[in-house]
Amino acid sequence: MPTANTESPRPRSGNRRDETARLAVLHAADDLLVENGFGALTVEAIARRAGVAKQTIYRWWPSKVEILLDTLIEDSDKQLPVPAETPTAESIRGYLRGFARFLTRDPAGKVLLALLAEAQHDPSTAKSLHTRYLGPRRAQERQLLAGAIDAGEISPELGPDATLDALVGPIVYCALTGSSIPRGLVDTLVADLLKPRAG
Numbered sequence: 001m002p003t004a005n006t007e008s009p010r011p012r013s014g015n016r017r018d019e020t021a022r023l024a025v026l027h028a029a030d031d032l033l034v035e036n037g038f039g040a041l042t043v044e045a046i047a048r049r050a051g052v053a054k055q056t057i058y059r060w061w062p063s064k065v066e067i068l069l070d071t072l073i074e075d076s077d078k079q080l081p082v083p084a085e086t087p088t089a090e091s092i093r094g095y096l097r098g099f100a101r102f103l104t105r106d107p108a109g110k111v112l113l114a115l116l117a118e119a120q121h122d123p124s125t126a127k128s129l130h131t132r133y134l135g136p137r138r139a140q141e142r143q144l145l146a147g148a149i150d151a152g153e154i155s156p157e158l159g160p161d162a163t164l165d166a167l168v169g170p171i172v173y174c175a176l177t178g179s180s181i182p183r184g185l186v187d188t189l190v191a192d193l194l195k196p197r198a199g
Contacts, residue, residue: 024050025057026071030107033068038114043067065118065125068111069132075108076133082140087147089154089196095144096167096186103175113175138164154194166193 028049032041041064047054061067080102083091103109112133119126141164148154156163167189174181190196 021050021052021056022060025052025060025067026074029064029067030071030075030111033114034107034110038118065115065122065128068115069128072108072111072115072133075106075111076102076137079106079108082137082144084140084144087144087151087153089148089190089194092144092148092154092167092194093186093190096171096189099168100171100175100181100186103171104181109175113172116172116176148194152197154196156194158193163193 025046028046029041032045032049036045043054043057043064046064046067047057050057057067061070080095080098083095101109103113115125115129115133119129138161142160145154145156145160145163149156158166170185170189171181173179174185
């Protein structure tokens with residue numbers, strides 16, 4: 001799938017000072033989310049932590065959700081890229097293990113969980129999350145599955161989206177509920193849902 005779009009529709013002058021301020025805002029947002037939670041996160045607090053004017057933030061982002069989405073997109077592309085060159089059962093297994101680590105150990109994983117939770121009762125958050133992050137990433141994941149199927153590496157019985165939901169769902173559920181992700185969960189999911197080629 002094409003790489004998740006990291007470009008924001010908000011205009012930027014593109015000079016070094018603006019990029020420094022932009023990065024400071026993104027880092028401040030995910031740090032404050034981890035420290036205080038989504039409900040306590042405000043644009044004012046982000047501006048203070050980042051050392052920028054609140055007006056600067058509103059010039060680039062309409063809400064804290066859009067700031068967090070920019071953070072999530074950029075960090076996911078770096079920390080959790082969807083494999084593009086190795087469509088094998090093993091590369092899918094590695095991606096799922098990385099996803100479990102991302103959700104439980106990476107600050108950007110906490111951002112994803114917070115946005116998923118907020119999306120349950122805020123339609124605008126749900127729409128932005130799907131349009132900017134979940135949709136593009138799902139397209140990449142579908143391509144990974146399709147490549148592995150075409151290569152004869154896996155033979156899932158479910159359709160692509162149902163397979164992906166069944167693979168990531170238990171991992172997301174554990175992370176959302178604060179449960180530890182059982183050792184061997186990913187191996188079991190891959191074996192049962194993808195039916196990898198033996199040997």
